[in-house]
Amino acid sequence: MNSNKLMIPLLVVLLALLVIGNSAFIVDEKERAVMLQFGRVVKDDIKPGLHFKVPLMHEIRKFDARILTMDSRPQRYLTIEKKAMMVDSYAKWRILDVPTYYTSTGGDPAVAERLLAQRVNEGLRNQFGRRTLHEVVSGERDELMVELTESLNKVVKPKLGIEVIDVRVKRIDLPEEVSESVYARMTTEREREARDHRAKGNERATIIRAEADRQKVVIESEGYRKSEELRGQGDAQAANIYAEAYNKDAEFYRFTRSLTAYRNTFSNKGDVMLIDPESQFFRYLKDAEGKAD
Known part of the structure; x- marks a missing residue:
């Protein structure tokens, strides 16, 4: 109980x-x-x-009320020049209007990102289609992203209840089939430039060698000319000295000349000479004063 x-x-x-x-x-x-x-x-x-x-x-x-990241798959776009490129992008977004977000997506982030990706893809296609390759790669990329973010928010805020914080392009590549031809063309261009540089280098080397050879000939010729001038001056000076010595003491000059002739003649013991003993060549061998008979 x-x-x-x-x-x-x-x-x-x-x-x-x-x-x-x-x-x-x-x-x-x-x-x-x-x-x-x-x-x-x-x-x-x-x-x-x-x-x-x-x-x-x-x-x-x-x-989730935090800022979320939607990473899109690379998509193919055409520029105003009809040049194709593969663009890898991402978007930052967050929930702005909870009832609209729930009603349009059922509260599923995957559904929200799929719907947002479609609009980002369409917006990038329109933005790239109005610009050249140079503008989308470097010139006007920031302006492109700002315009895209503003245009996306005009659509997704009332329809999906979300706000796009930012859209950025991570990477821009050429399609694989185009990349191969571009790389081949770049390789051919670099090889042509290399051949041009080598040809210019060889031409310059030939000019330098020719100039060096010319300078060598000039220097050697100038050196030979100067040496001949100095040799001529030396011979002339020696002749003057000999002449002065001969004028001062003709007998001594004849004596030294005879000694030099004897040294040069008898230096090689294998030589055989046929000379008249009474010739002037032996005058100083017969008489120290060199007097003729």
């Missing part, structure tokens, strides 16, 4: 805890939430904090 009386309050407490547990919910600062009543939104954009709902009647759907 007493045990039955204790069970009833206990069941009441457990039931109350269960109801409270199913009624209370917390919205984090990084989340956005809506309250549904039988699938219909009855309370939108619930603020962060502790809140309550009616169990079984109300359903709470929470969404």
